[in-house]
Amino acid sequence: MKGFLASDFFDLSGFVHAELFEGCQYVWQVLDKITAYIVKQRLGKSEAAQQEYAYLVNPELISIGEGTIIEPGAYIKGPCIIGKHCHIRHGAYIRGDVILGDHCVVGHASELKATVMLNHAQAAHFAYVGDSVIGSFVNLGAGVKCANLRLDGQEIVIHSRKEEITTSRRKFGAIIGDHSQIGCNSVMNPGTLVGKHVQCHPCINFGGIVEDNSRIQASVKPEVQVKS
Numbered sequence: 001m002k003g004f005l006a007s008d009f010f011d012l013s014g015f016v017h018a019e020l021f022e023g024c025q026y027v028w029q030v031l032d033k034i035t036a037y038i039v040k041q042r043l044g045k046s047e048a049a050q051q052e053y054a055y056l057v058n059p060e061l062i063s064i065g066e067g068t069i070i071e072p073g074a075y076i077k078g079p080c081i082i083g084k085h086c087h088i089r090h091g092a093y094i095r096g097d098v099i100l101g102d103h104c105v106v107g108h109a110s111e112l113k114a115t116v117m118l119n120h121a122q123a124a125h126f127a128y129v130g131d132s133v134i135g136s137f138v139n140l141g142a143g144v145k146c147a148n149l150r151l152d153g154q155e156i157v158i159h160s161r162k163e164e165i166t167t168s169r170r171k172f173g174a175i176i177g178d179h180s181q182i183g184c185n186s187v188m189n190p191g192t193l194v195g196k197h198v199q200c201h202p203c204i205n206f207g208g209i210v211e212d213n214s215r216i217q218a219s220v221k222p223e224v225q226v227k228s
Helices: 027-032 034-039
Strands: 055-057 062-064 075-077 080-082 098-100 105-108 111-113 115-117 122-125 128-130 157-159 164-166 174-176 192-194
Touching: 027 034, 034 098, 075 080, 111 115, 115 128
Parallel strands: 055 075, 062 080, 080 098, 098 115, 105 122, 111 128, 174 192
Antiparallel strands: 157 164
16 A cells, blocks of 8 residues: 555445545544534435335434345444445344445454445444444455554554554554455554555454555464374
């Protein structure tokens, strides 16, 4: 990636909420704009293809796009915008201040809060995504966690090669660029920046800045021995 603009991580040309990123010097600054942006939109309308037995809190602050399927048992709290042809599965937990593009998937036991997911992004199984931006065609494998709070509760700082950048945020999960894949049960530390087309193998804990077209894999392979 060249820098920390939204354009360094995402192609926003097909994203209906691209204006949300305007004026952001750093891509994570969009997280401060989510709530104000949502409440200015036309809310309280659902064009879902299926919504029966889903639990909506503050429905007047929720917008659901055409053709979206909300399975029974999903929990959605406004303010929230869900795009067209999304699939919100049984047991999904959307806690508010969430914007989903079109064709997104939020699956069973996946929890989202204060997050933007671009078109075709998926968190299909047992994921936690808080205070994060997930790019187009990103897949979060089962059990992926975007940790968003340091153990000491201090402000999250980005350490680049040139400088340290203060984010002015205590809660900041991950920025994941378009077409990246995060393997099952991987955990990203608070303030992780993942470029485009990155592949992360399963069961890895990582953080910091991951450049475009990188592969993240364990440095030590498990050893299998025959029992005596």
